[in-house]
Each structure stands twice: as C-alpha cells, then as structure tokens.
Amino acid sequence: MMFEGSKNAKQHYLTYMERAGANMREGGVNGTTSFDRTNYFETVPREALEYVLWLESDRMGYLTDVLTQEKLDNQRDVVKNERRQSYENVPYGRAFQMIFENLFPKGHPYSWLVIGSQEDLNAASTEDVKEFFKTYYTPNNCSLVIAGDFETEEAKRLVEKYFAPFDPGPPLERPRLWIPKLDGEKRISVLDRVPQERLYLIWPSPAYFYSGDAELDLASRILSQGKNSRLYKTLVYDKQIASDVSAFNYSLEISGAFGVVATARPSQRLDEIERVIDEEIERFALTGDVG
Template sequence: MKHFLGLTPRLLGLLACLAIPVTAGDAAVGLPHVRYELENGLTVILQEDHSTPMVAVNIWYHVGSGHEKKGRTGFAHLFEHILFEGSEHVPEGKFDEWLETVGGNNNGSTTIDRTNYFEILPSHALEMALFLESDRMGWLLGSMSEAKVDGQRDVVKNERRQRVENAPYGMVWPTMSELMFPEGHPYSWPTIGYMEDLSAASYEDVVTFFKTYYGPNNASLVIVGDIEIEATKKLVEKWFGEIPRGQPIPAIDRPGVNFNEEKRVVLEDRVQLERVHLMWHTPPAFSAGAAGLEMLSQVLAGGKTSRLYKRLVYDLQIAQDVFAFNYSGKLGSTFIIGSTASDGHTAAEVEKVIDEEMARLLREPPSERELKRAFNQLHASTLDRLEGIEFKADILNRYYFYTGNPDYLNEWIRRLGAVDSTDLANLTQTYLKPHVRGVITVVPKKEDSEQGGKGE
C-alpha cells in the first residue's frame, strides 16, 4: 500500500479511529441491581459482581454539615470519627482490628449533604461488615461517653489545624463557604466545623444529633460484589431488621441566595506562589444544566489540551496548574476555577487570562472536537472506576441519594453526550457572569516573603 501524504497505513488507521464519533448510545453502561426497603425504613441496594471474591459494603447516612445549625457546626464530621470508636458489642479499637483480621479495610467521609462509611473485604467475611455497621447504627449510644466524645472532638480540632489552618491554601475552602452563602445558610459553614462550635457542643447536643439523623430510615445500604441476592437479603434482615425506625427527619431550611455582585477576599498564607479561585452559583446536583457544567469543566481544564491549561500553562507559562469543577449539592452547587501562578507571576495575571477565556467561550463556543474530547474523558474515567466494586457501591448510593434511581448512570451518560456548544455558551452566559461571582486570592505572607519563610 502506498503512503498518503507521508502517513503510513498504521497512522492512517489511527486517524480513522480518532474520527469515529462517540455517542451517548454507544457509551451506555447499566448498573443492574435489586432495591428494597426494610420495615424500619432502611433502603437496601444489592448488586452481584462475581469478577473477584470480594464485596463492598457502603452505607450513606443522609446527613451532612448542611443539616447542622449555626453555632453547632461540625457534628456530622465529628460522628464520622465517633462511629469508629466502638459500639455496645464492639469494644474500642476492635472495629479496625476485626476487619483487618479477615483481610478487610474501611473508611468514611463527610460532605455538605451526607456521611458515608464503607468496607472492602473478602466475600466470605461479608457478615462481619454487616455486624459492625449494624452495631454502630443501632447500639452506638450504649458505649458512647463524654470521654469518647471529648477525645474525638480533640482529634477533629487537630485535623482542622493540620488540613485547614496550617495547610498551604487550606483556608480557601472555609472562606469559600462564608463568601458564597449568606450567614445561616446550611452551606455557609465548613464541613469540618468551627473550633468554637466544637468546643461549645455539650454531650447532650451530640446525643440528640445522633438520635435525629442516624436511624435506618435516614440511611441507604449498598452491597456490591461476590454475593447471592437471597442469601444477602437474609443477612441484612438478621443484622439490621431489629433496629427501630428513627424519628421523622426534620426538613432543612432552604433560604434563598441573593448573590448579585462580585465579592473579593485576599488571604495571606505561608506559601510562595499566588493562587486565584473564581466561584459562581449553579443549580442543584443533577438538575437541568448539571451535565453541561460537567462538560464545561472538562473543556476548560480537563487535560493538557483544554482551553485554560493550554493558554495558562503551555502557551503563556504564567501558571503551573489549573482546575475546574462543579461542586454539587442538594440545595445548590458552586462552579469553581482555580489556578496557581508560576514563580514570578501573579494571581491577577492568571485571573485576567481566565476572564479572557471565559469571554471567548461566548464568541467561540467549543468545537465538536472539543466536545467529543470532553465526553470521552468523562466516559473513560467512569468506565475505569467502574472496574472496582468500591466505586460501583458508592455510585449506586450517590445516584439513589440525588436522583432516587441507583441506575442513573445511563441517563447521566446520555445527558453528557447530548450537550452541544450552544448549551455551554448559554450556561456560561446564564451562570458564569464576570461580575456576579466570588474571587479568593491567596498571596504569600509579607513577613514570610521578607524573611525567606518556608513555602509549600
């Protein structure tokens, strides 16, 4: 075969592959499952996956920092720690020890909307995880004491010091909550809470919070892996069925967010490089526009060929990184663009170029090639993570929590694939307005700069 314009047959074949359009239909991936509810209100979602003799147990309590009240913040994150400190039938320190004995591991996390706990372990040890999770759901208070609460209160305070107050750029995130949401809004305080609130919380306050939000009727349990459905149902009933239903869950106040100007904050920190964060209010998780905003974040900063990376890092070389994402919540979301200036350059320079690129989105909407690249990146990332039962368990819980449908993945992929350049231009014009946003700039502390203080 003759070469065409200097291209070998192998390279021509590669170009043909790159030209193949990817559609949402081609990318469809289902998450078949069984969903049911126990009499006490616990939602159970089961999926068989016999690819490995492992199982993932993933429980979401539908309580996050957004369920707290002004003056009593940090409770959801505090319980993320307390629930690992033993329950009535699990002595302190044995939760991890017993799981490790059977080859398992576990962890948890807290957000503005939910708290989750998970275990990954050999399938023959599934009952161990169910026993441990059910005991801290139904029998935590029997072993909880003021001393345990005080101990974990101190742990959380130290975590705040390490990850927020003393971490490079760490104060950006609590500042962001305060800047973007009015005082008293459920999202206006950081998930980790405030030091003074953690100190002021009484033991009775903590007990009341647990009784209010940690019942089976405010939780969803997902089990994915090497299981048999009917046998697993019996195990779930055995360990969770006798836990009484909790009290009705109080509704969250949903105050409006009257944000119609640009708000700026400058933070001094022990860093060497300036960083800028731009933030806009966007609609709640999975509502109209959510898929388009996900695609927009990829077009802007998803990889080295994205618009912002190419301009800031590659062409102008005034920034060493750039990121963009839509942080989604039930009450509303925040679209965030951040970038760290390169040595010798300023956050103001970086911000100016970001503004230019945001304006260009309206003049020159993303091309079909850019959209395909963004979709392919999101699709490939999802497929890669779906190989692990841990991610599958968590995504089933996530989709159930936010949409009511654990098998929402096909619909989400379809929505991503349906986004076009007009959608992205409209979203930019509607939500990402240049003078209706929050801007946080981090600059080196003056004394550190003068004295050669330690940076990152």
Template sequence: MTLRYRVGFFTAACLLALGTSVGLASAQKAPTIPYEKFTLPNGLEVILHVDRSVPIVAVENFYKVGSGDEKRGRTGFAHLFEHVMFMGSQNVPVGKFDEWLEAAGASNNGSTNFDRTNYYETGPSNALPLMLWLDADRMGWLLPTMDKEKLDLQRDVVKNERRQSYDNVPYGRAYETILPVMFPSNHPYSWPVIGSLADLSAASVTDVSDFFRQYYAPNNATITIAGDFNADSAKTWVRKYFGNVPRNAEIARPVVPAVALKKDTVMMMEDRVQLPRAYYVWHSVKAFSPDDAALDALTDIIAGGKSSRLYRTLVYEKQIAQDVSMGNSSSKLDGMIMLTATAKPGVHPRELDVEIAKAIADVAARGVTERELIRVKNGMRASTIDRLSSVLGKATQLSYYNYFTGTPDYMAKDLERYESLTLADIQRVAKQYVAGQPKIVLTVVPEGKKELALIAGDLR
C-alpha cells in the same frame, strides 16, 4: 467540595492511545448494574448487586446526613460522628471494630460531605456476616456506650485533622473564606464540612447524642451490598441484624431559599505561601439539574485538565501560571463553579486574569469546538467505566444514584445527559452562569505582599 462520585476526565488523546475511536462513545451501549432493592419495616433501604467475578464483597452504609443538615453553632457534628462510629458500640469494645475486620481480611473507612456520610467495608466473601453485624450494632446500639472520654478523644482527632487540612497548609483557609460569601449565614453550605474549632470544642455528649438519635436511624439509611454473595443469605443476615433497630421520627430537612450573587466580591487573604493564587467562584446548580451536565462540560473545556484551553495558554504557551483548574461542584441544595490559578514567580495575578477573562469571553461569544465536546463525552464515559472497576465502586455508585435520583442504576440516564449535549448547550451555559455573571474573586498572597492581590479595577 468534591461531592460527586466522579474521577477526572480522560483526554481524547489518551482514548486514542488506547485504541478507542473518539467519535464512537455515544454508539457504545451504556453499562448497567443489575440490582435488587427492598425496604425493611423499620425503613432501612437495602440494595443488592451480585458480582461473581472475584470472591470479594463490599458493604456501604449510606446515611442521609451531612454538614448540610447542621445548624450554625453546631457545625462539624456529621464529620465528628464519622469518627465516633469507629469507637465501639454495645457489643463491640473499643478497637475491636477494626481488629475483627482485619482478622477476617477486610478493611474499612468512611467519609462525609455536605449531603451524606458513608461507611464501607471490603473483604473476602465469607466476611459479609461480620460486616453486617458490626454495622448493625453501631447503628442501633452505639449510644449506650457514648461517654465524654470517647467524645473528647475523637474531638481532638478531628481538631487535628482540621489543622492539617485547613489551618496549617498553604491556601488551606481559602475554601472556608469563600463559603460564607457564596452562601448566607443561615445556609448550611456556608461552613466547611469539618466545622469550626469553637463548635467542636463546645459540643457536649448530649449535643452529639441528640444528633445521632435524629439522623443515625434505619429510616435515614441505605445498606448496599455488592460482590460475590448469595442474595438469599444476605437478606437473612440483614433482617436478623438490622431488623430490630428501631426507626426514628421522620426528619424535617432544612428548606433553603435559592441563592444568587448580586455583584462581584473581591477579597484578599495573606497566608504562609510562596506564590499568589487567584480563586474565581460562581453560583452553579443542584446535582442533576438540567444544566448540571453542560456546566461539567464547560468547566472541563475551559480549565479541566492539561488539554484544556487555559492550561495550554497559561502553563504551556505563556508560562505565567504554575497551575490552573476549573470544576463544577453540584450538591443536593446548591452548586458552585470554581476556577483556581497559581501565578509563576514574578508574575502578578492580573496577567492571569487577562487570559482567564479572554478564554471565558471567547467561549461565550464563539462557543466550543466539536472536538472539545467529543473529548468531554468520551472522558465521562471513560470515568464511568473506571468507577465500575471494583465492587466497592459499584456499591458507592448505587447508593449515590439511589439518594439523588431514587433509581440505583441510573448510570445510563446519567451518561445520556452528557452524550446529548450540543455545542449550543455549552455556549448557552457559559453566558448564563459564567461570562459577565457576578462572582467571588479571592487572591491568597504571601504574608506582607498585599500588592500581589487582584483588586476590582484589575478584573476584566
């Protein structure tokens, strides 16, 4: 459930090796991304960022639709359309979208999560008109070419992707086992982004066409252009290619109530795995909520990397775990904290549970150290700078901030959320959201080894 445009935190040691003073992160000026934003009469948002450093341009088409906009029985449509959008449109025959871009030296891809679907191209600056024209044609004129043959082809691709990512990989079904317990059945986060095989099989051309009409409209999209281009020319091309795409009716977003776990839920699942793995999941907060940054810091300190408390204890010192990780995933409607730990051969997960409970209780009771907090702050700054290392990275960041905060260049304020954190903040959220709070505990065990699962009596 990786829903944020972030990379892993750097450790303080890495920063020191690079010659960066651990204590100086907050003293450096936050980076900015100069931009221009305007809206076409049909509702399409356009964000421009000119960067002349290299003759490369990136275009991101950000559609405000993800699996969180689906309904039970009609799951997987957002991700399915991520694939269908590459199948040609009224003026682009099947296969030509990729072929024409590649001939111009450009590449393209897309992705889907709970909250959005994006499509992006990167290539030489002179390919910008082609990129925009291709994107406009599939936004406005894909449906006339939609037929059952295309749908069946991409349906089979998505089904195979599901098998490769969920059904036929070790521990692959853990995530979708947790979601319906974390969220009630009518909550749009209670199913995985890829959807169910049954829903994908049942989807008709009419079903997916209705989904496209509702969400793939200019008034539900943002086009971000970043790189080496002339802003006036880009505006002309955007108006020419996208200006005639008709807007759709305003979208009524799902209203979901606040969700909370009321008690611990302990589960076990057999799988074709060699080692037992324990999953601990707590409710978190929405993206950019007041406690979002503090929870990011907390999870990083407990088990966010090789310098974290639990990694040192479980993997290095006691050598009872193959791996351990923890993260805070915050999305538009809700969030969740997940900790995973895989036992070493011959080790029962209850040995891991003792150390996990001890580490969490220690943070809640005694807090964290100044050094740990500085490491997190420096790590966030380092990852922020890394995200700006390419024009595509800038484009995705501008689109992301625009959707979640309404301000494309929100980076300085985003960093301030972390740089203003105090030791008391970390201790408080440890108590409020994790230590002693209701959680889901799932143990995935090798087939026929149910005795390796954690039970309620094992939990500390």
C-alpha cells in the same frame, strides 16, 4: 465516634475488621463526610458478610449505650488535628472556608466547613452527640449497599435479621433547593505565607442533576483538563503567566459552585491572569470552540 466501639463490640472497630480479614491497606475500611452525607464502608471476604452486618447493626442500635466522655475527647482531638492539617496549617488551606462563607448566605448549610470550627468542636458534649445520633443515624435516614460476590436472597435475610428490630427515627424534612443569588461581585484579598499568589474565581451553580449541571461538568473539563485544554494551554504554556490552572463544577444536593483556580508564576499579576481567564471563558461561551 463510630470507630470507638458499641455495646456488643466494645473494642475499636478496626480490631473487628482485622479479624474479618478486611483489606486494611488499600482504604477498604473508613468513613467520609461531605456537605450532604456521611458514609462508612468496609471491604471484606464474602464469608465475613454476616459478621460485618452484625457489627454495623450494633453501631446503629447500641453505639450511644457505651459513649463516654473519654471516647468523645479522643475523637474530638482526632478531628481537631485533622482540621489543623487540612485547613489551618497548610498553604491555601483557609481559601475554601472563606469562599463558602461568602458565596452562600448566612444560615445556608454550605456556608461553613463540614468539619466545623474549633469552637464547635470544643463545645460538643456527649448529650449533643447522643441527640444527633438518635436523630440522624437511624434506619429511615440510612442507605445500606452490599456489592460483590454474594447470594441476593441470603443477603436480604441477613439484613432483615440484624436491622429489622430497630425502630425508625424521627421524620426528617429534606433540605430544599437553595441556590444563592449574589447582589454583585465580591472580592476578597488575603495575605498569607504561601509560596505563590493564587486566584480563585467562584460562581453559584446548579445542584446536581438539575438543568445546567451536566453542561458545567463538561465545560470544566474542556476548560482545564489536560495540557491542551483552553485555560492550561493559554495560561501555562503559551503566555506562561501561571504555573497551574484548574476548573471544577462542585455540584451538591441543594446548590453548587463552579470555579477556576490559577496559581501565578513568580512576578506575574493576578489581575492579568483574571483578564485572560475571563477572555477564554467568554470566547468559549460565545463560540463553543473547544480548541
């Protein structure tokens, strides 16, 4: 909805970015969403700073004034299509939806995909969007970052000029640390039309900046970064039972997930790949040997 125009800038947002001389080809104007935040950004010449601050302030203050059912339907279709392309109609696309549904308990904010379900998207109304916007897209829940070639005092003056008139939104309670504790091992097997079988091993892990987070970042790199890494060398090069393998530490604000993902070579068994991964992780944990 943030690109569909606001009260004093009624055209599509990218139209104004083109006028401002924004870098449109290198990803310089966009928005992204994750479990913990949504951000919007633009890369423009320094002369356009005031112009884009005015545009951003108009989106914050007056976007819902011109929200219509037509605009909602248009953006709903965009997001539904993105969901199909990213999760529903792509090999292995359903994997992380099922992983997070089973790793995090019901009600945990990480237990569903950020993009939502088709049912959620179909059910959203203009009133839902307005209420959400007035609750979360507010000055007291927003961080504004200006980076580049600008005069600090002038930038502060412009921010004050365009954003100071807005009242804060309702007070928001920050989510509390919620790292799941599993009662036991969970195993999920899914049949799908994919070129090769794939194994996912996932564990709950600390939130970012908490004890153990940095160590797991380092461990994931030692285990799988580069062709000489522990898992790649053993699974892909030496034993040749996997075509690729990766490890990651996905730390978020209130919890995280540490995982190893391996794609089996044709005719190779996932249980054998799992056994080798377990052995390598155990050896690394016991000895700290990185070679």
